[in-house]
Amino acid sequence: MRKITYRDALREALLEEMQRDKTVFLLGEDIGRYWQGAFKVTKGLAEKFGEERVLDTPISESAIIGTAVGAAITGMRPVAEIMFGDLVTLAMDQIANQAAKIHYMFGGQSRVPLVIRTPFGGGVNIAAHHSQSLEAWFMHVPGLLVAVPSMPSDAKGLLKAAIRNDNPVVFCEHKLLYPIEGLVPEGEYTLPFGAAEVKREGKDVTIVATMFMVHEALKAAEALEKDGLSVEVVDPRTLVPLDKKVIIDSVRKTGRLVVVSEDCKTAGVTAEIAALVAEEAIDYLDAPIKRLATPDAPIPFSPPLEKHLIPDEKSIIQIVKKIV
Amino acid sequence: MDSDTLVLMYRKMLEIRLFEDKVFELYGQNLVPGTIHLYTGEEAIAVGVCANLRKEDYIVSTHRGHGHCIAKGARLDRIMAEILGRKTGYCKGKGGSMHIADFSVGVLGATAVVGAGIPIATGAGLSIKLRGTDQVAACFFGDGASNQGTFHEAINMAAIWNLPVLFVCENNLYAMGTHQARVMLIDDIAERAAAYGIPGVLTDGNDAIAVYKAAEKAVERARGGRGPTLLECKTYRQKGHSRFDPATYRPKEEVEEWLSKDPVRRLRKQLREAGTISDDKLAQMERDVAEAVEAAVTFAVDGPHPAPREALEDIYA
Structure with missing residues (x-):
């Protein structure tokens, strides 16, 4: 094991898969040798693999996405980058109506091995068009898989698995995660979709959190331990498929559930997970389920405004204390 | 043009014509669920283009797609079964009239979102280039689709990457009930090619030979690594937009004028006048095609409906 950043872990995954399989190629805006990606995930890859396999596209x-779909159904494994998650709006027909439905609508004749990488999330003061967390939208479109890695090791293993998967995968990254370091195994590995991980064991309360919120939840758990509270943090790692068992097993153990996500509260990630536990595991609960999400508002620019909306360590601690 | 190609083209056009007439008839008998968008009157385009394609070449089709699929070599019986919602259809009854696909003959499927197929065809072209084969991809779409953003984005992309794609605009003058003149200031969509620095070719979409020759050049160009072409084929749908559209928004004289330019009758006349095929052989072919269409109906009607539980199959690969 060695410590590398989330960004470098993603890059390693791309590099290894491009070396392993010549049908894997990348396309996106400014991912090539001039800019190397808005968040530098693709740095050095165009030099290594050539501009034909690391395609700078028009805006x-x-x-x-449509081009990636066409390539995917004719023998290639494209990895498309959408520079900011907010801009998936411009490609929604190709994602939701084409990529997601081709396998089903054509009776299983074709597969769509396509990965769409895109960074979501706020915290860097770039306002309403560059800060949203839209991952729940894709949970609502059957045919798509949705990955939400929080740690460098998860990012690498899941991205490699996504590239090898025969279904379209919306691979959600988070801007604040790119510089975060973590232990990543040396050498070859992939991680399965639909396998949550307990990031910290505890016995009094379960926090289910995704992406950057996993880190905030871990900090909150650390702080709460000083108050004598044992917090378990569960990271689903993929939202589709969702690992119900690990979530329910944790709730069965602790009897208390807080769900934390950076997307908007209404009809969002927290709603789905809360509903799952209410529907399938309510008998294990000793307290009402609590949800902590971004309120139903656009992300504002000014730092105190943005900070007020997005969940963090402090607001997680507050909400946990309400049910213990 | 060699006579074998011409005779084959006539046969394919006739297959489409009689197939669509039959679909119309079956619809009246309540055998077709949902709606239908018939290709009647536009046969020369799919056939003229696809006569230049090989089995391993690709096409991307539209909601008005039966003709594209027949022209590319898909089976009449399995298309008909799909239209009737049967398990024996190409898509096991999951797609229906607007979503026929047959990947075994390069039909990459019909999308019912207007303009959505254009980037998919560009992607097929990109895939061909990256894999280094000499295939080509042809994309069919209508005049309405040329006002979508995807038209601009995807043709530009095919142009800058010099991809082997033929963009075939079937200009039938109306996007549903909206006349072209109400939604664009130009007469010829082919002019838009200039914006992407690629050839824009205008042809009579009701003249199979003219379409064949225009497509031949474009396919040659694409296969030779010289990039995409926008081919506009002027045509007219003889029926309404969909099954329940009486098309009253079209002036009677206009409809009559276009009916007089019927592409199937036109090629038939050309073949007879040139002595390409004898009247006996023509009559035999016409009987054969009618029988093939009847056989397709029998296959479709005899096919089972999918079991309800299959609704939850094939969501993920």
Whole structure:
């Protein structure tokens, strides 16, 4: 094991899969040798693999994904980058109506091995068009898989698995995660979709959190331990498929559930997980389920405004204390 | 043009014509669920283009797609079964009239979102280039689709990457009930090619030979690594937009004028006048095609409906 950043872990995954399989190629805006990706995930890859396999595209999100779909159904494994998660809006027909439905609508004749990488999340003061967390939208479109890695090791293993998967995968990254370091195994490995991980064991309360919120939840758990509270933190790692068993097993153990996510509260990630536990595990609960999400508001620019909306260590501690 | 190609083209056009007439008839008998968008009147385009394609070449089709699939070599019986919602259809009854696909003959499927197929065809072209084969991809779409953003994005992308794609605009003058003149200031969509620095070719979409020759050049160009072409084929749908559209928004004279330019009758006349095929052989072919369409109906009607539980199959690969 060695410590590398989330960004470098993603890059390693791309590099290894491009070396392993020549049908894997990348396309997106400014991912090539001039800019190397808005968040530098693709740094050095165009030099290594050539501009034909690391394609700089025009600013045409719909055609980026549509082109990737066309390539995927004719023998390639494209990895498309949408520079900011907010811009998936421009490609939604290709994602939700084409990529997600081709396998089903054509009776299983074709597969769509496509990965769409995109960074979601706020915290860097770039306002309403560059800060949203839209991952729940994709949970609502059957045919898509949704990955939400929080740690460098998860990012690498899941991205490699996503590239090898025969279904379209919306691979959600988070801007604040790119510089975060973590232990990543040396050498080859992949991680399965639909396998949550307990990031910290505890016995008094379960926090289910995703992406950057996993880190905030871990900090909150650390702080709460000083108050004598044992907090378990569960990271689903993929939202589709969702590992119900690990979540329910944890709730069975602790009897208390807080769900934390950075997307909006209404009809969001926290709603789905809370509903799952209410539906399938309510008898294990000793307290009402609590949800902590971004309120139903656009992300504002000014730092105190943005900070007020997005969950963090402090607001997680507060909400946990309400049910213990 | 060699006579074998011409005769084959006539046969394919006739297959489409009689197939669509039959679909119309079956719809009246309540055998077709949902709606239908018939290709009647536009046969020369799919056939003229696909006569230049090989089995391993690709096409991307639309909601008005039966003709594209037949022209590319898909089976009449399995298309008909799909239209009737049967398990024996190409998509096991999951797609229906607007979503026929047959990957075994390069039909990459019909999308019912207007304009959505254009980037998919560009992607097929990109895949061909990256894999280094000499295939080509042809994308069919209508005049309405040329006002979608995908038209601009995807043709530009195919142009800058010099991809082997033929963009075939079937301009039938109306996007549903909206006349072209109400939604664009130009007469010829082919002009838009200039914006992407690629050839824009205008042809009579009701003249199979003209379409064949225009497509031949474009396919040659694509296969030779010289990039995409926008081919506009002027045509007219003889029926309404969909099954329940009486198309009253179209002037009677206009409809009559276009009916007089019927592409199937036109090629038939050309073949007879040139002595390409004898009247006996023509009559035999016409009987054969009618029988093939009847056989397709029998296959479709005899096919089972999918079991309800299959609704939850094939969501993920």
